[in-house]
Amino acid sequence: MSSPANARESAEPAVPGEDEAPIVHLVDVTSGQVLYSRNADRRFIPASMTKVMTVFLAFELIEEGKLSPAQVMTIREDTWREWAQKGSTMFLPADARVRVGDLIGGIANISANDGSIMLAEGYAGSVEAWVDAMNAKARELGLSNTHYGTPNGWPDEGRTFTSAADLVRLGQAMVERHPDKFARYVGRPEYTFNNITQPNRDPMIGRVAGADGIKTGFTNEAGFGFLGTANRNGQRLMFVIAGVDRNALRARLSRQLIEWGFSNFDRRRIFARGAVVGEARVQGGASRSIPLVADRNVYVNVPTNATGPISASIVYDGPVRAPISSGVEIAHLRISVPGMDPAIVPLVAGKDVDQAGFLGRIWNGVAGWFG
Known part of the structure; x- marks a missing residue:
């Protein structure tokens, strides 16, 4: 469905977010149908939704036998100095030695900026090499409106951008290629590392039936965004809302949009x-x-x-x-x-x-x- 007008003609009530979110894209990934879409190919800054690709790349490397969840990485001193308590963090200590599986959990659930950099450098040797691998994976998936400049979405003068359609395609690849890893690492209500427990900012987990991820994002420049999904009775819906100006609005629209998707269509x-x-x-x-x-x-x-x-x-x-x-x-x-x-x-x-x-x-x- 390519326009709000079509959505209004085909279903009542009106689609949540039509007049409140500049970018909305809702897809039934089990059928391949777009249930509602507005500005799905418009490029925008994903902020921490960038980390979806970092987690997906880690899953791919694990599947290929090039990375192990049990592998232990050591944080570089310069990395710790730069990223200690910078934005969302795992609060990695200066002498951190961390399992890859713990890093992935921290990135996926509490949006760990420090964990993203540690994983990138620990595997690829440098942030630049990891980002090159992210961009290569984006090309492989056909994400034509996506480019990465960082592993974590930290502001980089617009070098990192994506689109709602690309984000849903990436999220779908994560769920379909790596269902066991997705279930294990993504969508926890909270995450504990080094005896510090932090809540997941996902606005649907624990509030919406079947919700199991994926990733929020926010910077002052990008606004509030969310790549979310829920699975009910074998039907998985996935959506992106982006460019919203308030956290509470993002949460409300996300919950309303997913419920609208499940309730306003007959599935045959x-x-x-x-x-x-x-x-x-x-x-x-x-x-x-x-x-x-x-x-x-x-x-x-x-x-x-x-x-x-x-x-x-x-x-x-x-x-x-x-x-x-x-x-x-x-x-x-x-x-x-x-x-x-x-x-x-x-x-x-x-x-x-x-x-x-x-x-x-x-x-x-x-x-x-x-x-």
């Missing part, structure tokens, strides 16, 4: 996981077509007062060239709902298709002449 299952949705043409393969399969239960959200049919079409660059491995994403299902932007759902190959042998290539060529 279109295909079951494993269902064959269609087929794609194959070039140079032992088979001339390949079944396209849903790798998840496919749901669609329909505004409660919507009228008109739901339609779906398969989109891919074809024909697909053999060889093809089963389970590889090769197409998308585009689901159109009246009054909403289309939902885009990945489709995967339902079987292996090997390259055709010599005679098979001749037969495919002859068959191609006759359609």
